[in-house]
Amino acid sequence: MFFVISKLLWALVEPFNFLLILGLVGVLLSFSPRPRLGRRLCIASLLLFGIVSFSPLGPSLLRPIEDRFPLPAANMPAPAGIIVLGGALDEDLTQSRHEPVLMALGGRVTEGAVLARRFPTSRLIFTGGSSSLHPSGADEAAGVRELWTELGIDPARMTFETKSRNTWENALFTRALIGPKPQETFLIVTAAWHIPRAMGVFRKLGYHVIAYPTDYMTLGDTRDYSWLNLGTAGLVMFQYALHEWIGLAAYHLTGKTDAWFPAP
Known part of the structure; x- marks a missing residue:
């Protein structure tokens, strides 16, 4: 509801x-x-x-x-998992054109692949189903899997949660899927403008999380007001x-x- x-x-x-x-x-x-x-x-x-x-x-x-959570330090320890939130691929175009089609703010998916290479022992987790009131049946996760595989990520490292429709369900359904332990740390990878809400939700559900913002829209200086x-x-x-x-x-x-x- x-x-x-x-x-x-x-x-x-x-x-x-x-x-x-x-x-x-x-x-x-x-x-x-x-x-x-x-x-x-x-x-x-x-x-x-x-x-x-x-x-x-x-x-x-x-x-x-966008400025609320900075990027983590470059020398941070490897997390247990890298959780990439959905909403980056156009699932209908991906299905129709038979190749992954990134939306304008889809950098979180490619950044997830970059982080997977940076932390080769970390799980790579995608969470996101359709956010439409009338789902077409197209599957964003399938496009993400194809893109990550083409970028050289081992499919054995990937986990997909495909039923969530909003940020709360992202965290809730992913928790049921991966069973995060108290000592485990997870990176939350999503657009910078969405990071504060995502961090609040994942914390509420008991995750130990670190923000990894992507897809900035503002420049962070006076040019934003030009x-x-x-x-x-x-x-x-x-x-x-x-x-x-x-x-x-x-x-x-x-x-x-x-x-x-x-x-x-």
């Missing part, structure tokens, strides 16, 4: 959808007995679109999330930031994390 509600609510408040619906309602009302309200809604839609696209609002909201880098990029960053801040609050309020904003 949590999964379905979260998907439906996000579909309504997702910024691009919300602004588009607001503008369309304004256009329709412009040809109704309430044209003034329609014009106001159209103007509000354009103004809000301009603010989130051409102001530093998106980077300002996203930077604190007008040259804003536009559609600003809107995209705002969408990811809003999604994560809402997710952090929802997960804490429902007891899935122990902190509003998990920290190192």
Whole structure:
């Protein structure tokens, strides 16, 4: 139920959808007995679109999330396992085109292979099923397995959890699959903007975890606020930031994390 509600609510408040619906309602009302309200809604839609696209609002909201957990030291001891969260491959395109197709922020999968080479004694674990309300039957894990094998990783080192639909289920179902021991440490590999929530969930379920953020969207310096880098990029960053801040609050309020904003 949590999964379905979260998907439906996000579909309504997702910024691009919300602004588009607001503008369309304004256009329709412009040809109704309430044209003034329609014009106001159209103007509000354009103004809000301009603010989130051409102001530093998106980077300002996203930077604190991405900067929350730094990369671990290069000389860190080998972990017991490297847990890569799903959402990196487009499963439908992968199935249709018969080759792994990475999404725009799919670097976590290739980074997982890099880490597997760096720590040859560590297990490589992928966790993620379909996050769609209407799954097509395509399997992201199959594409990940193919990609990792082509990158030279021994399939005997790989473990796949394929039923989870969100971050909570990633941690819950993976725990049932691998049975982490108290003395074992696991790397959590996912997008930097998703690391705080993921770390909070895995900690809540008893894992000893170290964050390994990937797929940064912000540069971490003043260039994040340059007008040259804003536009559609600003809107995209705002969408990811809003999604994560809402997710952090929802997960804490429902007891899935122990902190509003998990920290190192």
